[in-house]
Amino acid sequence: MSLLEIRNATLKFGGVVAVNDLSFAIEEGEVYAIVGPNGAGKSTVFNMISRFYAPFAGQFRFDGQDLLTVRPDQVANLGIARTFQNIELFDQATVLQNLLVGRHRHRQSTLLEELFFAPRVRAEERRHRHAVEEVIEFLDLQAYRDKRIAGLPYGIRKVVELGRALASGPRLLLLDEPASGLSVEETQDMRWWIDDIRRQMGITVLMVEHDMGLVSGVCDRVLALADGARLAEGTPAEVQSDPRVIEAYLGTGAV
Amino acid sequence: MDQLQLLVSGLANGCVYGLIALGFVLIYKATEAVNFAQGDFMMLGAFVALGLTNAEYMALPFWLAAPLSILVMAVLGYLLDLLVLRRLFGQSQIAVVILTIALGFVIRFVAGAIWGHEPQTLQSPLSQGDISLGGVVLSVVDLAVIVVTVLLTITLYQFFQRTRLGLAMQAASQNQMAAYVMGIPVKRVQGLIWGISGATAAVAGILFASKGAMDPNAGLLGIKAFAAAVIGGFGSLPGALVGGLIVGVIEPFAARYLAAGYSQIAPYALLLAVLVFRPHGLISQTRMKKV
Numbered sequence: 001m002s003l004l005e006i007r008n009a010t011l012k013f014g015g016v017v018a019v020n021d022l023s024f025a026i027e028e029g030e031v032y033a034i035v036g037p038n039g040a041g042k043s044t045v046f047n048m049i050s051r052f053y054a055p056f057a058g059q060f061r062f063d064g065q066d067l068l069t070v071r072p073d074q075v076a077n078l079g080i081a082r083t084f085q086n087i088e089l090f091d092q093a094t095v096l097q098n099l100l101v102g103r104h105r106h107r108q109s110t111l112l113e114e115l116f117f118a119p120r121v122r123a124e125e126r127r128h129r130h131a132v133e134e135v136i137e138f139l140d141l142q143a144y145r146d147k148r149i150a151g152l153p154y155g156i157r158k159v160v161e162l163g164r165a166l167a168s169g170p171r172l173l174l175l176d177e178p179a180s181g182l183s184v185e186e187t188q189d190m191r192w193w194i195d196d197i198r199r200q201m202g203i204t205v206l207m208v209e210h211d212m213g214l215v216s217g218v219c220d221r222v223l224a225l226a227d228g229a230r231l232a233e234g235t236p237a238e239v240q241s242d243p244r245v246i247e248a249y250l251g252t253g254a255v
Numbered sequence: 256m257d258q259l260q261l262l263v264s265g266l267a268n269g270c271v272y273g274l275i276a277l278g279f280v281l282i283y284k285a286t287e288a289v290n291f292a293q294g295d296f297m298m299l300g301a302f303v304a305l306g307l308t309n310a311e312y313m314a315l316p317f318w319l320a321a322p323l324s325i326l327v328m329a330v331l332g333y334l335l336d337l338l339v340l341r342r343l344f345g346q347s348q349i350a351v352v353i354l355t356i357a358l359g360f361v362i363r364f365v366a367g368a369i370w371g372h373e374p375q376t377l378q379s380p381l382s383q384g385d386i387s388l389g390g391v392v393l394s395v396v397d398l399a400v401i402v403v404t405v406l407l408t409i410t411l412y413q414f415f416q417r418t419r420l421g422l423a424m425q426a427a428s429q430n431q432m433a434a435y436v437m438g439i440p441v442k443r444v445q446g447l448i449w450g451i452s453g454a455t456a457a458v459a460g461i462l463f464a465s466k467g468a469m470d471p472n473a474g475l476l477g478i479k480a481f482a483a484a485v486i487g488g489f490g491s492l493p494g495a496l497v498g499g500l501i502v503g504v505i506e507p508f509a510a511r512y513l514a515a516g517y518s519q520i521a522p523y524a525l526l527l528a529v530l531v532f533r534p535h536g537l538i539s540q541t542r543m544k545k546v
Binding site: 074077088089091092093101107109111114115117164 | 410413414417418419420422423425426429430432433434435436437438439440441
């Protein structure tokens with residue numbers, strides 16, 4: 001069974017068809033990319049998985065469970081984490097606090113225990129801190145641990161958002177343009193991290209990305225979209241050489 | 256001794272302002288909106304308690320009526336969010352501001368229609384008795400107001416700093432979309448905040464009504480409490496209390512030592528001064544953004 005399976009998804013905004021009868025499936029342990037020109041509906045697919053948008057039609061299954069029956073806040077509990085194209089962090093909190101919020105779904109203590117800071121709460125708190133410290137070490141964020149997000153450069157925020165998603169201990173990680181706005185070195189780091197996230201942590205990755213260098217470097221399979229519909233699917237090399245994909249990106253020449 | 260007496264009665268008044276300011280800050284922290292009906296919530300809480308306690312209405316014992324009215328106001332706050340405010344989810348802040356101002360008017364007239372527009376006194380056991388401490392005469396109600404306010408502020412502060420729900424509320428206020436992705440039910444969390452702020456308003460109302468007569472326009476006190484919240488630094492719970500205390504203490508001193516009328520404008524003069532010299536308030540939660 002596929003980890004994430006989307007069948008015949010359609011979403012319209014007014015008269016605009018954002019996603020048109022789209023189907024694809026992601027297997028456990030793979031890195032899967034969605035590519036396509038701006039406005040192809042890539043982020044819309046993410047927002048449907050996050051349950052921010054309800055599809056007009058279609059089926060969304062995660063590990064056999066129907067995604068369309070859960071609320072947006074319950075998606076995290078299923079083990080789906082994500083980042084955003086425009087970075088959505090808690091700007092007035094520190095890096096550490098942001099990552100700790102990522103642990104929210106794992107907290108089990110009750111209100112009374114918390115108010116009195118009971119031993120169980122302390123033990124749990126230590127465990128979460130430990131999990132977060134592992135993420136900080138993995139992403140090399142030590143120097144920024146107690147810095148507020150509001151004062152951090154763009155590239156670091158991007159990494160913090162990835163860290164917050166990892167801190168939640170997901171099975172499926174959705175990355176919305178992980179390399180956009182990053183320098184060449186930062187993109188290289190991102191590539192290694194995505195590799196390690198799959199290999200060491202065993203997390204399945206679904207990403208939307210424009211940087212074809214990064215996509216061919218880390219992805220097993222690629223889905224190309226145009227106008228909300230499937231153009232091609234296959235290995236990065238196959239998709240890049242597909243004439244329909246080339247046409248969607250570059251337009252047809254005057255032949 | 257004279258000054259000490261002024262200080263104590265000022266502190267007790269300031270605590271009531273502080274409690275209403277707490278309500279402002281709670282809503283602001285969770286939803287980034289300002290509830291201009293907070294003063295009217297306080298008034299309504301007082302009248303609910305009065306309606307339950309006073310002999311001419313339901314004549315319940317005060318110690319039963321007080322928690323009951325706190326509960327009623329908490330439920331009312333939650334329902335108000337569920338049925339009215341949630342419909343504005345995603346709308347601009349100004350829509351919420353206008354709506355809460357309108358809610359304030361509605362609450363004022365509903366309270367007037369039920370309990371009349373004449374001033375009434377809550378038959379509270381707190382209203383009687385004085386305690387003399389080293390020459391300073393403290394009324395029981397002033398003492399109760401101060402103790403309850405301090406305890407409530409500490410509890411709420413701990414709640415926001417330590418508990419899963421409190422932290423979720425802070426997260427939801429800073430970034431709703433990110434909060435959803437972290438597994439926080441944003442709308443429900445906001446409803447709970449309205450409930451807590453309703454309960455806080457009821458506590459303020461019961462204490463205020465124990466100090467003196469209430470009428471449906473008492474909610475206009477909320478404007479002074481709003482000034483207190485801004486002075487303290489909007490968004491900070493201890494700041495709200497400190498702001499309330501400052502406003503409360505300034506009034507009796509201004510009344511005593513300045514020409515007549517100045518005591519009324521003193522809180523707002525201070526508000527202006529704070530906005531000019533420390534625009535983020537005395538205990539500020541936000542910092543300047545580096546550009």
